[in-house]
Amino acid sequence: MTTDPEASGTDLHVHSTFSDGQHSPAAVMALAADAGLTAVALTDHDTTGGFGAAAAAASELGLRFIPGVEISSHCDGRDIHLLAWFVDPDHAGLRNALARLAGARERRLQAMLKALSLAGAPVQETAVREESDGHVPGRPHVAAALVAAGHATSVQSAFDRWIGQGRPGFVALERIPAGEAIALVRAAGGVAGLAHPGLAHAGRSLPALVQSGLAAVECDHPGHDPGQRRRWREAAQRLGLVATSGSDFHGSSLRHGFIGSESLDGATMAALEACRP
Secondary structure, three states: OOEOOOOOEEEEEEOOOOOOOOOOHHHHHHHHHHOOEEEEEEOOEOOOOOHHHHHHHHHHHOOEEEEEEEEEEEEOOEEEEEEEEOOOOOOHHHHHHHHHHHHHHHHHHHHHHHHHHHOOOOOOHHHHHHHOOOOOOOHHHHHHHHHHOOOOOOHHHHHHHHHOOOOOOOOOOOOEEHHHHHHHHHHOOOEEEEOOHHHHOOHHHHHHHHHOOOOEEEEEOOOOOHHHHHHHHHHHHHHOOEEEEOOOEOOOOOOOOOEOOOOEOHHHHHHHHOOOO
């Protein structure tokens, strides 16, 4: 099952096949409607390519579509993910930055394929691209190709054995500085938030991100335990940030939340919209 029937409100963090999700943008919107959501943000990694299909499907379903993107960034020597909402996908600066990140993902793919071959787990580039359905490949697509080639029994085992951090096929992704990313999001009419900070151990980076224009922090996330949720809400209150929620939905067979499992109410959504430049 991929939805939570008790869900309502807005889910600000979902993914489609345009990055590393299992469902098309239109299918994601249908799942959101089935979950009882009223609004949903498509936040694929480093791409806005799914906006057209998602917006059309959301309109037919009576959902509010929020244009978003999850940007691969870094701050204080740590890799972090920034969530951006309400962005204009035609903004030249943002579009160019996302094109840079797409190029970085392509370079990482080639390096991963070489590393896996040297480690004794070769996979064909064509197999990875088939898994990515014509979009820029990510690590989950490499993992699926490893499973298909018999080098792993599941996507998770492929990460654990071959391509997770510290494993033979791991290659770090080139990222853009957080200050630059936040400035681009604001220039594109958007609002920037820090995604799943507990997973990134990003506490010490938060003040610098706020100085750069960060407006929100994702406190409620499937990967955060109750203590983390409480601490991040306290940090948000202390720093004047909007405390947001998101399921980080990728699909039923991946270790993320059900769509709508982490949603926010109208008052929080209004506070977030008030941060738009």
